[in-house]
Amino acid sequence: MKILVTGGAGFIGSHTVVELHQAGFQPVILDNLYNSNRSVLNGIKQITGVDFPFYEYDCNDLEKLRELFDKEQFDGVIHFAAYKAVGESVQKPLAYYENNLVSLLNLLNVMQEYKVPNFVFSSSCTVYGQPESLPVTEDTPRLPATSPYGNTKAIAEDIIRDHVHAAPSVKAIALRYFNPIGAHESGLIGELPNGVPSNLVPYITQTAAGLRDSLTVFGDDYDTADGTCVRDFIHVVDLAKAHVKALSLLEQTEASNYYDVFNVGTGEGYTVLNLINTFETVNNLKLNYNIGPRRAGDVEKIYAQADKVNTIMNWKAEKTLAESLRDAWNWQLKITQTK
Ligand code: WQD
Numbered sequence: 001m002k003i004l005v006t007g008g009a010g011f012i013g014s015h016t017v018v019e020l021h022q023a024g025f026q027p028v029i030l031d032n033l034y035n036s037n038r039s040v041l042n043g044i045k046q047i048t049g050v051d052f053p054f055y056e057y058d059c060n061d062l063e064k065l066r067e068l069f070d071k072e073q074f075d076g077v078i079h080f081a082a083y084k085a086v087g088e089s090v091q092k093p094l095a096y097y098e099n100n101l102v103s104l105l106n107l108l109n110v111m112q113e114y115k116v117p118n119f120v121f122s123s124s125c126t127v128y129g130q131p132e133s134l135p136v137t138e139d140t141p142r143l144p145a146t147s148p149y150g151n152t153k154a155i156a157e158d159i160i161r162d163h164v165h166a167a168p169s170v171k172a173i174a175l176r177y178f179n180p181i182g183a184h185e186s187g188l189i190g191e192l193p194n195g196v197p198s199n200l201v202p203y204i205t206q207t208a209a210g211l212r213d214s215l216t217v218f219g220d221d222y223d224t225a226d227g228t229c230v231r232d233f234i235h236v237v238d239l240a241k242a243h244v245k246a247l248s249l250l251e252q253t254e255a256s257n258y259y260d261v262f263n264v265g266t267g268e269g270y271t272v273l274n275l276i277n278t279f280e281t282v283n284n285l286k287l288n289y290n291i292g293p294r295r296a297g298d299v300e301k302i303y304a305q306a307d308k309v310n311t312i313m314n315w316k317a318e319k320t321l322a323e324s325l326r327d328a329w330n331w332q333l334k335i336t337q338t339k
Pocket of ligand 1: 084086124125126177178179180198199200201203215216217218219229230231272295298
């Protein structure tokens, strides 16, 4: 099966391209390199030995998409390409709504024109807002998102659901990610945030590498074991494998208007301080950090109940928090050496 991976040079996208190849799929990478760069393609090639077709296109350019779908006959699409910085989305809501939703609408329209049946969408646990009860299941009510970024994911899910129910030629799955961390064990691909990282783990690894002075922990006065926020940190390779499982499920599904959502998390919640202590222990180093004020928009605690994806897709997170943080550090050391 030939699969278009939009955002395929990104953090989760690049790891998914590798796992698709390992599972016998034929990935084609589309990326506008807004939040990545060509070096990622070399990393993918070093791991797989394959130079996958790469198109430096933007999903907001409908004509370019049509040109691509004219040239390549796809069996499915995995759509990662989107802006994803929670804080930035609060500053630039229109840019987020336009980029994340126009690209989705373009893709769904072109897939319909070219009769491409299978669609996997990169959604997020942010659609739950601050859940009243934990762990969250797929039936946990979606609460108003705490950021325009999260809202684009919630709106996107509704667009896909309504489209699938009206246009029986497409089957779709939305995967609600928790917190993707870590890197491929080879250290050849990983997270490459442009500029100052907004996410916790790249900020930690850059601090440990001496690229940042100190990590600020955003608040230790939450109602949790040690006062810091709780998250479900999932290894990016485990997350990538869930996409392969989702495609296989769609391929096997007869129903012509199938749509479903799945939580993709480990099912374990760890605090920010748990993560920091694990990072220090597994990498045998001391991290320079301080406790600062809470960050606006942060959810206090969230972690997944992942029974549905375990049962229906036979997928379960295999890597531990320690392995994720060992791989994250290994990757940081590699890219710092090559700088
Ligand atoms: C995690 C925890 C921070 C940085 C968002 C999106 C989610 C996904 C991942 C794209 C929080 C704390 C962080 C720092 C800190 N997006 N933190 N100091 O906000 O849980 O999730 O990114 O894939 O959809 O919602 O991730 O890594 O920013 O924060 O203390 O310098 O770490 O307060 O508690 P978040 P994060």
